[in-house]
Amino acid sequence: MMFMNFRRIRKCHFVQLLTTCLLLCVVMVSWEELDHHVVSHVRSYTYRYLVNSYDFLNSSFAISSNRKDVSKGVDGGLVNYPYLINHPDKCGDGKSLDDVFLLLFVKSSPENFEQRQAIRDTWGNESFVWSELGVSMRMVFVLGVHPDAGRRSGVQKALLQEDQVYGDLIQQNFLDTFHNLTAKLILQFHWGHNYCPQARFLxxxxxxxxxxxxxxxKYLQELLSRQSGAKNLWVGHVHRGAPPIRRKASKYHVPNDLYPWPSYPDYTAGAGYVVSGDVAAKIYHATLMLNSSMYIDDVFMGICAKAMGVSPQEHVYFAGEGKAPYHPCIYDHMITSHGHATDVRSLWQAAADPTVNHHSRGFLGNLYCTAVRVMLLCLPYYQNTYSCMAAFT
Incomplete structure (x- = not known):
């Protein structure tokens, strides 16, 4: 009997030991992911909301006037890349400036002709905006040169032909890669400052x-009517207290020597955001004072804004990384939706239909659409687009 109990105890201990080993293996395998999603976010939020000291930005990212490498662009110094394609008269001929309500920059890759054409045919059509909405919009596509040296000449020839037809490409001589997105951001604010400074919104x-x-x-016009010129506006999908990603395998990896602090300043998702004209001018001046070594353009925008005393404002219908769910009750409020490389035309046809807002008219219509939005937005798999709060807006 004692022998049987002893064997039973040993067996129980063996099961416990085996279970412990399995748990340790799981933790070891997933530790990097756990550290990224839990530890780093806790550390980041603590720093952001308890310490919240970003005085280092002006000193750590400032371009020194004594540095000899600034003109060469070494270590993030400001570089004035030459224009390969430009339209300096897009907002006026220099003698007289057009009244521009919205200056819209679309960040594009050289080979993405189909996506540019779909935008021209739908929401990016300047004539539609003027005739149907009664405001003046200027839209340009900003891009660098194709990163593949073997394909560059052929793609560049196609771009020149495309621009000859549409006259809406702005291109500078830098490689169009992920790590040059900050160069593309700087291009936008410098071009706006030099050629379209009168635009009310960018x-x-x-x-x-x-x-x-x-x-x-409609949203921007309401801002103008409620505020004195809609000043100090930077609106989009805001990331607050976001930590730098230290995993080398990640596309967004940022090493400690580039950004050693545990939290970024607040910033908006680069997929789509709007600033007022005065903020555009401030960001332009910030790019002259701060080096551009931070290659994640969203974060660099946050650094520039923080240095100039500008804070982002959340709008629940500016999307983050995900697609908005397709439904008329969503279209009635949506501003942006991300991830539409192939379905822009069909979505435009559905979302811009004049009968769309009929679903939300009246008490019952509002109640119906609120219920639909709760079912669509208050679920985990839509967390990367509109938040649950948008359901009640």
Missing amino acids: MSADDDIFIHLPNLV
Whole structure:
């Protein structure tokens, strides 16, 4: 009997030991992911909301006037890349400036002709915005040169032909890669400052973004009517207290020697955001004072804004990384939706239909659409687009 109990105890201990080993293996395998999603975020939020000291930005990212490497662009110094394609008269001929309500930059890759054409045919159509919405919009696509040296000449020839037809490409001589997105951001604010400084609003968007222009224009016009010129505006999908990603395998990896602090300043998702004209001028001046070594353009925008005393404002219908769910009760409020490389035309046809807002008219219509939005937005798999709060807006 004692022998049987002893064997039973040993067996129990063996099961416990085996279970412990399995748990340790799971933790070891997933530790990097756990550290990224839990530890780093806790550390980041603590720093952001308890310490919240970003005085280092002005000193750590400032361009020294004594540095000999600034003109060469070494270590993030400001570089004036030459224009390969430009349209300096897009907002006026220099003698007289057009009244521009919205200056819209679309960040595009050289080979993405189909996406650019879809945008021209739908929400990016300047004539539609003027005739249907009654405001003046100027839209340009900003891009660098193709990173593949073997394909560069052929792609560049196609770009020149495309621009000859449409006259809406702005290109500088830098490689169009992920690590040069900050160069593309600087291009936007410098071009706006030099050639379209009178624009009341400036918007930056990716070429796989869908923008509901009627809703956006209505929102910006309401801001102008409520505020004195809609000053100090920077609006989009805000990332607050976001930590730098230290995993080398990640596309967004940022090493400690580039950014040693545990939290970024608040910033908006680069997929689509809007600034007022005065903020655009401030960001332009910030790019002259701060080096551009931070290659994640969203974060660099946050650094520039923080240095100039500008804070981002959340709008629940500016999307983050995900697509908005397709439904008329969503279209009635949507501003941007991300991830539309192939379905821009069909979404535009559905979302811009004049009968869309019929679903939300009246008490019952509002109640119905609120219930639909709760079912669509208050679920985990839509967390990367509109938040649950948008359901009640």
